Amino acid sequence: MIFVSVILLLLVFDLNNQFVRNKLLFSVVLVFVIIISCARKGRPEGGPKDEDAPIMMVAKPPHETIHFDKKNIKIQFDEYIVLKDLTKQLVVSPPLKYPPIITPQGTPSKYINIKILDTLKTNTTYTFNFGNAVQDNNENNKLESFKYVFSTGNFIDSLKIKGSVANAFDKKKLKSIGVLLYRLDSTYNDSIIYKQKPNYVTSTLDSTNFEFTNLREGKYLLLALKEESKNYLFNSKSDNLGFITDTIYLPKDTLVLNPIRLFKELQPYKFKRGKEVVKGKIQFGFEGEKESMKVKLLSEVPESFKSFYEFEKEKDTLNYWHSPVEKDSLRFIVTNTNFIDTVTVRLRKKKIDSLSMSSNVSRTLHLNDTLFLESNNPIVSIDTSKFSLVDKDTLMVDFKVEKQSINKLAVLFKKTPKMNYKFDVLPKGINDLYETTNDTLAYQFKTLTIEDYGSIILDIKKATKHPVIVELLDKDKVIETKYVLSSKKIAFNLLEPKEYTVRAIIDENNNHTWDTGNFLLRKQPEQVIYFEKNFELRANWEMNEDFIIK
Numbered sequence: 004m005i006f007v008s009v010i011l012l013l014l015v016f017d018l019n020n021q022f023v024r025n026k027l028l029f030s031v032v033l034v035f036v037i038i039i040s041c042a043r044k045g046r047p048e049g050g051p052k053d054e055d056a057p058i059m060m061v062a063k064p065p066h067e068t069i070h071f072d073k074k075n076i077k078i079q080f081d082e083y084i085v086l087k088d089l090t091k092q093l094v095v096s097p098p099l100k101y102p103p104i105i106t107p108q109g110t111p112s113k114y115i116n117i118k119i120l121d122t123l124k125t126n127t128t129y130t131f132n133f134g135n136a137v138q139d140n141n142e143n144n145k146l147e148s149f150k151y152v153f154s155t156g157n158f159i160d161s162l163k164i165k166g167s168v169a170n171a172f173d174k175k176k177l178k179s180i181g182v183l184l185y186r187l188d189s190t191y192n193d194s195i196i197y198k199q200k201p202n203y204v205t206s207t208l209d210s211t212n213f214e215f216t217n218l219r220e221g222k223y224l225l226l227a228l229k230e231e232s233k234n235y236l237f238n239s240k241s242d243n244l245g246f247i248t249d250t251i252y253l254p255k256d257t258l259v260l261n262p263i264r265l266f267k268e269l270q271p272y273k274f275k276r277g278k279e280v281v282k283g284k285i286q287f288g289f290e291g292e293k294e295s296m297k298v299k300l301l302s303e304v305p306e307s308f309k310s311f312y313e314f315e316k317e318k319d320t321l322n323y324w325h326s327p328v329e330k331d332s333l334r335f336i337v338t339n340t341n342f343i344d345t346v347t348v349r350l351r352k353k354k355i356d357s358l359s360m361s362s363n364v365s366r367t368l369h370l371n372d373t374l375f376l377e378s379n380n381p382i383v384s385i386d387t388s389k390f391s392l393v394d395k396d397t398l399m400v401d402f403k404v405e406k407q408s409i410n411k412l413a414v415l416f417k418k419t420p421k422m423n424y425k426f427d428v429l430p431k432g433i434n435d436l437y438e439t440t441n442d443t444l445a446y447q448f449k450t451l452t453i454e455d456y457g458s459i460i461l462d463i464k465k466a467t468k469h470p471v472i473v474e475l476l477d478k479d480k481v482i483e484t485k486y487v488l489s490s491k492k493i494a495f496n497l498l499e500p501k502e503y504t505v506r507a508i509i510d511e512n513n514n515h516t517w518d519t520g521n522f523l524l525r526k527q528p529e530q531v532i533y534f535e536k537n538f539e540l541r542a543n544w545e546m547n548e549d550f551i552i553k
Contacts, residue, residue, distance in 0.1 A: 056146040057084045057139050064153065071129075071153040076117040078151060083111040083140040091179055092134030092208065096215075097127060098200045098235050111140040117151075126156035128217045134208045152217055165214035166259030168207055168227045168245065171266040171528040172517060173479070174504075180229050180265070181206055182213040187222040187250060193523055196226065196237045204235055211262075223251040227263040237522075239268045244522055266520045266528040272296075272339050277323070277346055282353040283437055287321040287337065287346075298323055301334040301345065309436060311381045311409045324381045324409070324436055327355065356380060358439040360428075368448045370456065371497040374414040374426065376444075380435035381409045389432030392416060395423035423449045457544040459495045459503065461534075463487050466553035472508040472515065473550075477501060486515060500542045505534040507552045 057080045059066070064073055086108050095103065101120040117131065130152050137146040152159060168180045183201035185191060202223075207213050213227075228235070229243040237244055245263040275288035287298060298312055298321060310325040325333070332349045356379055363375045385404060392400040392414070402416035412433075414426065428444040465471060471487045475495050482503070485493045495503075508517045509530040520528035538546055 053139070053142045054144060055139075056144045057082050057137060058146075059149070062151060066151055066153075067159050068153045069157060069159065071123070071155050074119050076115075076119070076151065078115040078117075080113050080115075080137075083113055084115075084137055084146075085109075085111055085140050086115070086133075086136050087138050087143075089133075089136045092136035094130075094132045094134065094204055094206045096130045096132070096204045096217075097124065097202055098204050100200075103131075123155050126154075128152065128154040128156070128160040128219070130217050132205065134206070150216070160217045160219045162218040162220060162253045162257075163214065163216050164218065164225075164251065164253065164257050164259065165212065166225075167212045167262045169211060169262035169264055171245065171264035171520070172531055174533060177207065177211050177229070177265070178209050179206055180211075180213075180227055181233075181235060182215070182263070183226040183228060183235060184215060184218070184251070185224040185226070187224055191224070196522070198236065200235045201226070218253055220253050223253065225251050225259065225263065227265055229265055240270060243267050244520075246522055248525060248527060264520075264528060268521055269519055272342055274337055274339075274342065274344055274346075277335070277348045279348060279350055279353060282350075282355045283325055283327050284356070285323040285325070285333070285348050287323060289319050289321065291319075292340070293319075293321075296321065296337070296339040299336045299338075300325075301336055302330065302332075304328055304330075309383070311436070313409045326436065355437045355439070358433070358435045358437075358441055360433065360441055360444055362444075362446055364446055364448045366448055368418070368424070368450055369497065369499065370418050370420065370450055370453070374416075374446075374448075375407070376412040376414065376428075376433070378410045378433065378435060380437060380439070382406065382412065382433055383436050384434045385412065386432050386434075389429040390414075390427070392424060392426045394419070400424070418450050420450055421452045423447070453497070454543045455500075456497045457500055457540040457542060457546070458498060459505070459538055459540065460492060460545060460547045461495075461505065462492050462547070462549045463490055463507075464549060464551045465490045466551065467509055470510045470513055471552055472510050472517070474506050474508070476504040476506065478504075486510075498540055500540055500544075503538040503540060505538065505550065507532045507534075507550065509552070 060079045060081050062076065062078045064071060064076065086105070089105065089108060093105070099119070099121045103120060104118040106116045115137075123129065130150055133146075133149040133151075135145045135147050137149045138144060154160070168177055168182065170177060182205050183196075184203040185195060186202045203215055203218060205213050205215050225247040227245040228237060230238065231241050232238065243265045245265040247259060247263060251259075270291040272291035272293075273289060275290070277285050277287040279285050289296065293314060300310060305328070308326045308328065310323065312321055312323040314321055328350075330350055332347050334345065334347045337344050337346060359379050361377050363372070363377075368374055387404055390402070390404065392402045394400055400416055402414055405413045405415060407413050424447070426446045426448075428441060430443060431440045432444075433441040459475070461473070463471070463473065465487065473485045473487055473493060474481050475483045482498075483495055487493065509532070510516075511529055512518060517531065518529045520526050532552055534548070534550055540546060
């Protein structure tokens, strides 16, 4: 339209009046550019950035209304807002059976509309905590911890309590952990956490801290729950749980000093059926405690029949290897503490796995490491005359071979720093259960100098009566373990230059391992204490620290 006007004006003026025509054209173009610039969305160039969070202007019914009896709530803000990550951020306490309908989502608006589908409890204060979901549309400034509160009774409850949550065993980061309060009254029993929603809920959202507000005076049980279903009901098979042993008294207790420690309960023993995975190998699945689990063959087999079984690391699986037999099935009896069952496993016409070997060594064997050989099948015999170990001068090196497990061999020898080695195993040096043998194995590796390594010396000052398991970790991998009965110095030597973590486990039952907790038994997990900082170890360094364990 502007350009059409320009053309008409130019026709009116004398076409030969070049100066007038150019001046008019320049003026109109300048006006056009200014209009386009003003029409652009966003703040003017050079203007201050909007860093202010949205402000709630008015709510209907008003915030902190008493005698609340409505089904619809409308909240107005001073600018256009969007709701980000609402399903994770919104926490309604006490929890509702049916989630409220909240609109709009995904489009900017100056309003939030809430439609309540539940029948509300009488004389109860409700909190709609939006977390950090409310943000302005342009700069994403967050209205942090925005809440809308009302009461169906005569007053708004106002008591508070706060604390933090942590993993019981490791230092993995946590977020969006549900924290639950159950009122300890005449209706309470321990099974309530499995089948009834709590009286109050909150969330750690993007941190490890939590805070309850608008609570009523009384006695409470405090829990933390990392759950998959997000229904505030504890499922011991899938959820992690933490609890405070002591009763919470409000208004007396407003701060929980120690973190709620999350753990996964050990499941009751449950046997799953076995199945043949390859010829001569059966896998039995199970859940729960395995320490007393045993498998015994009931079927009649030849005298030459051999079998081995071993638990698979970090899996609920027992591997059972056996000599090949001409049978359609094998029958077993499986026992564990307070458990006995018989199982029949059908044998398919599968092939036997050929023997394959692997080693833990690539190019370097560290001075504090052992050379291991591992097979996929049980090893029944070795012929060390087929083994050889030589150094860089082709001199024979003395060694011995020890069986570490059903399918693992350790090659032990005195290592010389800064030396090249060659280790060979000729065919028929290793024989498995199925009478198959190895192909030629050849490994070349070297050792480093002592100066290439470092040491960590810890002066353990123990203020607990229980033994302590001190573990040195490279990320999540345990490198070395020391079992400490009394205060003393311990050394981790010949360590690669890298970052290490140290933790101590208070071994309350003297079983040399960490034990988890159990809610119904009111048993907390064994305490794990991490040293306050990581060790940035360099070559030829010795790092000395005091580690107080209490």
